[in-house]
Amino acid sequence: MTSRTIYGTQKTMELICPAGTPSALRAAVEAGSDAVYCGFRNETNARNFPGLNFDDEELREGVAYAHSRAAKVLVALNTFARAGNFGIWQRAAEQAVSAGADALIVADLGLIDWARKAFPEQRIHLSVQAAAATVPAIRFYVEHFGVRRVVLPRVLTVDEIAAIAADGACEIEVFAFGGLCVMAEGRCLLSSYATGESPNMNGVCSPAAHVAYAQEGTDLAARLNGFTIDRYPDGQPAAYPTLCKGRFSCGGKTMHVFEEPTSLNTIEILPALQRAGVSALKIEGRQRGKAYPDSDGARLPRGVGCFAFGAANAIAGAVSIYRR
Amino acid sequence: MSVLPLLPLQFAAARMFQNALAQHPRMASRLGAHALKRFAIDPVDCPFSFILEPKADAPRLTVVPSLADQVYDARIAAPLLVLLGLLDGRYDGDALFFTRDLMIEGDTAAVLALRNAIEEADIDPAEVLGLPKQVAPFVTERYRSLAMHLRQALGAPPEINCGSGSQ
Numbered sequence: 001m002t003s004r005t006i007y008g009t010q011k012t013m014e015l016i017c018p019a020g021t022p023s024a025l026r027a028a029v030e031a032g033s034d035a036v037y038c039g040f041r042n043e044t045n046a047r048n049f050p051g052l053n054f055d056d057e058e059l060r061e062g063v064a065y066a067h068s069r070a071a072k073v074l075v076a077l078n079t080f081a082r083a084g085n086f087g088i089w090q091r092a093a094e095q096a097v098s099a100g101a102d103a104l105i106v107a108d109l110g111l112i113d114w115a116r117k118a119f120p121e122q123r124i125h126l127s128v129q130a131a132a133a134t135v136p137a138i139r140f141y142v143e144h145f146g147v148r149r150v151v152l153p154r155v156l157t158v159d160e161i162a163a164i165a166a167d168g169a170c171e172i173e174v175f176a177f178g179g180l181c182v183m184a185e186g187r188c189l190l191s192s193y194a195t196g197e198s199p200n201m202n203g204v205c206s207p208a209a210h211v212a213y214a215q216e217g218t219d220l221a222a223r224l225n226g227f228t229i230d231r232y233p234d235g236q237p238a239a240y241p242t243l244c245k246g247r248f249s250c251g252g253k254t255m256h257v258f259e260e261p262t263s264l265n266t267i268e269i270l271p272a273l274q275r276a277g278v279s280a281l282k283i284e285g286r287q288r289g290k291a292y293p294d295s296d297g298a299r300l301p302r303g304v305g306c307f308a309f310g311a312a313n314a315i316a317g318a319v320s321i322y323r324r
Numbered sequence: 325m326s327v328l329p330l331l332p333l334q335f336a337a338a339r340m341f342q343n344a345l346a347q348h349p350r351m352a353s354r355l356g357a358h359a360l361k362r363f364a365i366d367p368v369d370c371p372f373s374f375i376l377e378p379k380a381d382a383p384r385l386t387v388v389p390s391l392a393d394q395v396y397d398a399r400i401a402a403p404l405l406v407l408l409g410l411l412d413g414r415y416d417g418d419a420l421f422f423t424r425d426l427m428i429e430g431d432t433a434a435v436l437a438l439r440n441a442i443e444e445a446d447i448d449p450a451e452v453l454g455l456p457k458q459v460a461p462f463v464t465e466r467y468r469s470l471a472m473h474l475r476q477a478l479g480a481p482p483e484i485n486c487g488s489g490s491q
Contacts, residue, residue, distance in 0.1 A: 021440065021443065023443070041356075049436065050434070050437030051437035215429075239422060
């Protein structure tokens with residue numbers, strides 16, 4: 001049973017699903033997501049990925065659709081504004097508010113300040129891209145800009161999350177499933193070094209324009225701007241070339257130098273996250289392809305990637321159990 | 325294959341392509357700058373390939389006997405039934421690529437843009453055939469059932485599970 005809650009008084013964890021496209025938004029809402037997050041098809045969106053995202057009209061239609069089914073739409077304006085070109089970010093905020101967005105997910109201090117003054121009633125969430133991970137940092141955003149929720153980095157432990165939540169400055173949102181980024185999100189110097197681009201401003205840490213696959217003999221080589229990130233012999237599953245999860249030759253050995261290619265999956269610690277005071281669970285993956293809701297009434301968000309099907313289904317099911 | 329047998333296929337493919345574009349006019353804008361790219365669609369088990377040019381002012385789908393002499397920005401290769409399944413939303417492109425059932429070469433960003441645009445369009449086979457709405461659901465259902473059985477019989481990768489949710 002779903003219990004829709006009002007922001008600020010909720011007792012259960014909200015499930016927030018990615019919507020890379022309007023059809024993913026509709027599918028996530030149909031599958032029972034409490035909220036979806038999405039962004040514009042421009043540089044105001046940290047997932048400005050080829051072929052994804054919304055224009056103004058699509059956002060209006062998406063918000064209307066979600067609201068007609070009691071779901072919320074959170075709009076990510078989570079890049080850092082370029083010097084001398086703040087107008088793009090202002091217009092995006094105006095369009096999102098005008099479309100009826102339930103919250104703006106923002107990282108840039110200037111944009112937060114401007115949006116707070118321009119739209120005093122608008123709910124503002126602090127994006128993970130702002131990298132606020134301590135009580136003083138979060139208090140700063142809450143006290144000065146009225147931020148209502150913070151999205152925490154995904155490398156924190158449950159105890160660290162609980163300590164932040166115990167301060168009670170604002171609602172706490174955490175990632176429940178997706179890639180496990182070990183860097184300060186959006187500021188990966190490794191990615192910037194390899195691609196010459198900002199992970200915050202150019203879509204992702206491995207921009208598709210820099211990705212190339214090449215069949216070389218029996219190996220498939222996955223490269224990022226000419227750097228070989230991994231090689232996959234025939235028959236071995238391949239992967240998207242993410243720098244920190246690559247296999248490199250180092251000290252005479254070929255290995256995962258930075259981290260194992262492990263994904264984040266909180267299914268087993270959901271009760272602990274709820275006890276820790278988490279308000280909302282975010283499933284990562286606006287750039288993933290659509291998966292499909294099942295016909296058994298399980299609350300599967302369709303907007304998540306096929307690879308995430310099982311875990312997302314389980315997380316969604318677990319969240320719904322806590323609401324009973 | 326000689327040029328002559330490709331003519332009926334060219335006619336049918338071009339017609340279906342125009343039908344799909346007419347039903348989904350936002351596809352080109354979703355592709356952005358990638359709408360100007362040339363995509364080679366290569367059904368590896370067929371004696372022909374396609375060159376897709378989705379540019380908004382003059383979209384074109386051309387059947388070619390071989391890609392050997394063609395210039396393109398990206399190549400997408402898989403058995404025909406797999407490619408049709410991608411078009412029809414029966415497969416997840418990422419999953420197929422990672423399991424090596426789909427091959428891409430060239431401009432990865434363009435391929436992703438095309439994948440995302442097609443997925444957003446939710447293309448219906450009956451729409452592509454230009455069938456009237458009265459018979460479209462029946463035809464789509466029959467087509468999908470036939471294609472699924474063919475894929476199973478030929479050992480193609482399993483379709484995305486739309487029914488049990490037990491994956």
